[in-house]
Amino acid sequence: MRRDPFYIKRYAKWNPKRLLPTLRGRLENRVSFYRFASYALPIKSVDALPVLNYEPDWANTALRRPDMQYLWWAWQICESEKIPGACIEVGCFRGVTTRFLAQTINPRPMFAVDPYRGYVGDERNYEFFCRNIQDLENICHLHLTSGDAFRAWRYGPVAMVFIDAVHDYSNTRFDIEAWGSLLSPRGIIAAHDTDNRCFAGTRRAVYEATRHGYDLLAHPSNLTFLRKW
Numbered sequence: 001m002r003r004d005p006f007y008i009k010r011y012a013k014w015n016p017k018r019l020l021p022t023l024r025g026r027l028e029n030r031v032s033f034y035r036f037a038s039y040a041l042p043i044k045s046v047d048a049l050p051v052l053n054y055e056p057d058w059a060n061t062a063l064r065r066p067d068m069q070y071l072w073w074a075w076q077i078c079e080s081e082k083i084p085g086a087c088i089e090v091g092c093f094r095g096v097t098t099r100f101l102a103q104t105i106n107p108r109p110m111f112a113v114d115p116y117r118g119y120v121g122d123e124r125n126y127e128f129f130c131r132n133i134q135d136l137e138n139i140c141h142l143h144l145t146s147g148d149a150f151r152a153w154r155y156g157p158v159a160m161v162f163i164d165a166v167h168d169y170s171n172t173r174f175d176i177e178a179w180g181s182l183l184s185p186r187g188i189i190a191a192h193d194t195d196n197r198c199f200a201g202t203r204r205a206v207y208e209a210t211r212h213g214y215d216l217l218a219h220p221s222n223l224t225f226l227r228k229w
């Protein structure tokens, strides 16, 4: 498995254990950017999506209505095929999608992973997140980075994981490998921002996963669903 890009931040900046993977990560992002078109996955849409029965707080998430509908649709597959386990969101921001998913998957447990430290995560967003989810009993917030939460995981199998944290190659690849290893057979990974050139590394990591253990389940614009073999 790829090394956790946050773990190496324990070393001093010029320590080769941090410096070399950092340089490698930058190079990989650069390559992802220039080869953006070659990592494109075909659009694969679904006709009959569930209709939302309430309006999420659109002002506080980058996800749009079809994204939420696709997440719900993917969860319906988990339910209908009895894929065991929880749902995880890696990178929760203000908790709008967390709330939506928790309500959708209730009574199964929803795990929300976010350290609220860097990369748009801060105290203000953490407070917002807490207010947003406080009345929902099936949410467990892991106030940790993705890698620390993965290493501390003791909550059993996972049916679906939504990856929406740090949008570069090494982090997305790590998130797919780490959380994917906990997925039940036929479990689902959803990844956001897969078709935005600013996040070319995310697209590349998701594309490569389709060559190593995952099938493309659905791919509306900027959101990709993979299914574990």
Ligand SMILES: C[S@@+](CC[C@H](N)C(=O)[O-])C[C@H]1O[C@@H](n2cnc3c(N)ncnc32)[C@H](O)[C@@H]1O
Pocket (backbone or CB within 6 Å): 006, 060, 061, 062, 063, 089, 090, 091, 092, 093, 094, 095, 096, 097, 098, 113, 114, 115, 116, 117, 118, 119, 120, 121, 122, 125, 144, 145, 146, 147, 164, 165, 166
């Ligand atoms: C794009 S936002 C998430 C948006 C959210 N999923 C939504 O639907 O509204 C990215 C989040 O990733 C979090 N983040 C940053 N580093 C992280 C890490 N190492 N592990 C997990 N989350 C991280 C940030 O705190 C931020 O809240």
